[in-house]
Every structure is written in C-alpha cells, then in structure tokens.
Amino acid sequence: MNAAISGICRKTACANLIPPSLASEQICLDHFLDEAFGRTAETMQRCCAGQAIEAKRLEQLLADALTIVTHLEGGASDGKPEERDRILELLLSLANLHEYAAHHAISLGPAS
Numbered sequence: 001m002n003a004a005i006s007g008i009c010r011k012t013a014c015a016n017l018i019p020p021s022l023a024s025e026q027i028c029l030d031h032f033l034d035e036a037f038g039r040t041a042e043t044m045q046r047c048c049a050g051q052a053i054e055a056k057r058l059e060q061l062l063a064d065a066l067t068i069v070t071h072l073e074g075g076a077s078d079g080k081p082e083e084r085d086r087i088l089e090l091l092l093s094l095a096n097l098h099e100y101a102a103h104h105a106i107s108l109g110p111a112s
Contacts (some may be wrong), residue, residue: 021071029071032085036064040093048101065094 006023011033016028018066025032046053068087087095 019066019071019074021074025067029083031089032067036068037093038089039064040090040097043096044093044100046099047104051103061094061097065091 005083006018007026008014009018009028010026011028011031014028014029014031018026018028022029022032027035039057043053043057043061070093072087
C-alpha cells in the first residue's frame with residue numbers, strides 16, 4: 001500500500017484502517033463498499049418498481065462513485081485483487097443504474 005492511513009474504522013468491532021480517500025467518511029473500504037452496494041441496490045429496486053428517487057439519494061450515489069474513483073487514483077487497492085474486484089463491481093452497478101435511469105422514465109422525489 002503506497003497511501004497513508006487516516007485512522008481506524010469507526011464501525012463497532014472493526015479494526016480495519018481507513019484509507020485517505022475515506023477519511024471524511026471515517027470508515028474502512030469494506031464498510032464503505034457494503035454501504036454503497038446497499039444504497040445502489042435499494043435505488044435500483046425503487047427505479048424498477050417505478051418509485052420516485054430522492055435527489056439527495058442520487059447525490060449520494062454520485063459521491064460514492066467519486067469517492068471510489070479517488071480511491072483508485074490514490075492506488076490504495078494496489079496488490080489487493082479482491083478489493084479491486086469489489087470496487088469495479090460497485091462502479092459497474094452504478095453504471096447499470098445510470099443506464100437504466102437513462103432509458104426509463106424515473107421520477108425524482110422532493111429534494112431533502
């Protein structure tokens with residue numbers, strides 16, 4: 001790992017280190033990915049069900065993508081193929097959600 005560490009994950013019973021790209025989140029990469037996958041899956045389910053998507057949720061998904069790209073740029077997952085696979089899977093899921101939204105009429109809920 002060629003990037004500095006920003007502390008220890010704030011999640012209970014987790015001693016994983018926080019990469020610099022997640023310093024503002026104060027969680028490790030594993031927990032960030034778990035949460036981001038959950039947000040992405042929930043949003044896709046809402047889209048498929050024809051439910052409105054809150055603008056705040058879309059902003060969070062965009063922030064998730066930016067955080068992951070920043071993480072990759074920093075080289076923090078170099079040498080860890082399982083992390084890189086999960087990161088790429090998340091980016092693909094976000095791209096699929098974007099593609100779905102582009103081809104279907106989705107409505108945005110009120111900004112929160």
